[in-house]
Amino acid sequence: MSxxxxxxxxxxxxxxxxxxxxxxxADASLPLRLSVSATTRKPRAGEVDGQHYHFWDRDRFEAGxxxxxxxxxxxxxxxxxxxxxxxxxxxxxxxxxVILDIDVQGFFQVRQxxxxxxxIFLYVPEDRYEARLRNRAxxxxxAIQRRLQTARWEITQAGEYMVQLVNEDxxxxxxxxxxxxxxxYQRRGGSCSTI
Ligand code: 5GP
Numbered sequence: 001m002s003x004x005x006x007x008x009x010x011x012x013x014x015x016x017x018x019x020x021x022x023x024x025x026a027d028a029s030l031p032l033r034l035s036v037s038a039t040t041r042k043p044r045a046g047e048v049d050g051q052h053y054h055f056w057d058r059d060r061f062e063a064g065x066x067x068x069x070x071x072x073x074x075x076x077x078x079x080x081x082x083x084x085x086x087x088x089x090x091x092x093x094x095x096x097x098v099i100l101d102i103d104v105q106g107f108f109q110v111r112q113x114x115x116x117x118x119x120i121f122l123y124v125p126e127d128r129y130e131a132r133l134r135n136r137a138x139x140x141x142x143a144i145q146r147r148l149q150t151a152r153w154e155i156t157q158a159g160e161y162m163v164q165l166v167n168e169d170x171x172x173x174x175x176x177x178x179x180x181x182x183x184x185y186q187r188r189g190g191s192c193s194t195i
Contacts, residue, residue: 003092004031005184006114007099008107008161009177011122012151014132016167017101020122023174024099030181032097035087038064041079044138054084072102072109077146081106097181103150104157118184120177121161124168126151 011017025032038054040061049055056064061080064070073082083106088098100110107119123129129151133144158164163180167173 002188003116004095005097005181005188006088006092006110006117007032007097007181007184008110008117008119009099009101009122010104010107010119010154010161011167012129012154013147014129014136014151015122015124016132016170016173017122019170020167020173020177021099021101023170024177024181027178030097030178030185031095032099032181033091034099034101035083037081037083037087037102038070039079039081041077041081072106074103074105074109076103076105077143077150083110097184104154104160107161118163118180119161120163120165120180121158122165122167122173123155123158124166 009017009021021034024030025034036050036052036054038056038061040056040058041053043049043052043055047053047055058080061073061082064082064084065073069084069086070082071085071088073080075081081103083100083102088100091098100106102110110117111119124132126148130148133139133147139147165173165176
C-alpha cells in the first residue's frame with residue numbers, strides 16, 4: 001500500500017494556520033498528525049515543549065543538522081526552525097497523514113526531494129493579519145515589523161503551492177482543506193476510514 005499523504009501548510013504568521021490545523025486534527029475521520037518542529041525560538045506563554053515545538057538551544061539544533069536529523073530547516077525571524085525526519089517518515093509508513101506547518105523556505109527544500117505531497121498556502125488580506133499579529137501581543141514592534149516583511153515576501157511565493165486559499169471564513173477553509181486531504185487518500189487507495 002502507498003504511504004499516507006504529506007500535507008504542507010504555509011502562510012504568513014497571523015493567518016490562522018494553527019487554528020485550521022487544530023480543526024483538521026480534531027476530525028477523527030482523517031488519520032492525521034502534526035509534525036512537531038524543533039526551534040531555537042523561546043516558548044510563548046502556554047507553549048509546551050514536545051507538544052507545540054521541541055524547544056532546543058542552538059548547539060543542539062546545529063548538532064541535529066550535522067547528524068542529518070532534519071528533513072528541512074530554515075532560519076525564520078532570526079531563529080532556526082526545522083522538521084525532524086523522525087516526526088514524518090515512520091508515521092507515513094503507518095498510514096497516518098502528516099501535516100507540516102512550515103515556512104516557504106522549508107517547503108522549497110521538501111519539494112526538492114519529495115514529489116508526493118499536497119501543498120497549501122493560506123493567507124488573508126494584509127490589514128487582517130497585521131491586526132491578528134498585534135492581538136496576539138506576543139512580540140515587540142520590531143518583531144512584528146520583521147514578521148510583516150517576511151509575510152509580504154511569502155505572499156509573492158504563493159503561486160509555487162498547489163493550492164492557495166484565502167482564509168476568510170474558518171469553516172469554509174477547513175472544509176475545503178478536508179476535502180483536499182480526502183482526495184489525497186482516495187488517490188492512494190482509500191486508507192482514510194470514512195471513504
Ligand atoms: P512561529 O514562531 O510563529 O511559531 O512560527 C514562525 C514561522 O516558522 C511560521 O511561518 C511557521 O510556519 C514556520 N515554521 C514552524 N516550524 C517550522 C519548521 O519546522 N520548518 C520551517 N522551515 N518553518 C517552520
